Amino acid sequence: xxxxxxxxxxxxxxxxERATLSCRASQISGNSYLAWYQQKPGQAPRLLIYDTSSRAxxxxxxxxxxxxxxxxxxTISRLEPEDFAVYYCQQYGTSLWTFGQGTKVEIK
Amino acid sequence: xxQLVESGGGLVQPGGSLRLFCAASGFTVSNNxxxxxxxxxxKGLEWVxxxxxxxGTYYADSAKGRFAISRDNSKNTLYLQMNNLRAxxxxxxxxxxxxxxxRYAMDVWGQGTTVTVSS
Numbered sequence: 435x436x437x438x439x440x441x442x443x444x445x446x447x448x449x450x451e452r453a454t455l456s457c458r459a460s461q462i463s464g465n466s467y468l469a470w471y472q473q474k475p476g477q478a479p480r481l482l483i484y485d486t487s488s489r490a491x492x493x494x495x496x497x498x499x500x501x502x503x504x505x506x507x508x509t510i511s512r513l514e515p516e517d518f519a520v521y522y523c524q525q526y527g528t529s530l531w532t533f534g535q536g537t538k539v540e541i542k
Numbered sequence: 543x544x545q546l547v548e549s550g551g552g553l554v555q556p557g558g559s560l561r562l563f564c565a566a567s568g569f570t571v572s573n574n575x576x577x578x579x580x581x582x583x584x585k586g587l588e589w590v591x592x593x594x595x596x597x598g599t600y601y602a603d604s605a606k607g608r609f610a611i612s613r614d615n616s617k618n619t620l621y622l623q624m625n626n627l628r629a630x631x632x633x634x635x636x637x638x639x640x641x642x643x644x645r646y647a648m649d650v651w652g653q654g655t656t657v658t659v660s661s
Contacts (some may be wrong), residue, residue, distance in 0.1 A: 466645075467645055467646040467647070469644075469645075469646075469647035469648070471587075471648075473587075478636055478651035478652065478653055478654055479579075479587065479636075479638075479648075479651055480651070481644065481647055481648060481649045484644045484645050484646075484647035484649075485644075485645040485647070488645070490644065490647075490649060491649075522586060522587055524587075524589075524647070524648075526646035526647075529592065529594075529598070529600040530589065530592075530600055530602065531577070531579075531589040531592075531646075531648075532589065533579075533586060533587040533588065533589065534586070535586045536586045536587075
């Protein structure tokens with residue numbers, strides 16, 4: 435079973451700054467089915483990125499995903515006030531899904 | 543509008559059972575992979591179970607032998623039967639759709655239903 439490790443646990447940044455979030459898999463899955471979700475307090479997760487680098491419908495282009503193999507990143511080019519939230523990576527592998535433990539992006 | 547609405551959560555004693563419901567609208571449940579994902583208080587997301595469009599079912603190790611996922615096509619509803627509940631099953635339970643376009647990512651989520659296992 436693949437384990438996803440996200441870093442850092444917390445990212446303290448100011449609006450307008452660039453955020454880079456990391457997601458490392460314990461092994462190569464052999465596919466690119468890596469997704470990123472945003473979750474705000476009291477809300478359900480929202481899909482941001484699927485298939486490593488494709489933005490979901492309605493997601494602003496300041497969000498971008500990349501990576502391959504075991505190392506993946508989510509980049510928010512310029513943080514808006516509504517972007518402060520918790521972000522999770524997720525990988526699909528043979529009829530099961532694994533989530534990372536999350537990175538909290540907080541206002542500095 | 544595409545929507546998922548969960549219900550059925552509540553307070554249950556350890557060893558008890560509960561059945562969760564997820565009513566879908568705007569799309570057909572049987573055409574998609576449908577999942578249950580849970581989140582313990584203050585913790586991250588944990589995938590629980592999936593039912594494929596062909597009816598195949600799969601479970602996380604934590605759910606195997608105790609939980610059962612199913613659907614009623616006539617009601618366009620997803621279910622999660624949870625038996626022998628433990629304190630560590632306390633969580634918000636979300637149902638989530640894997641989109642036909644989203645390459646195994648979950649593109650639609652319900653608002654969640656809260657399960658509390660406590661004596």
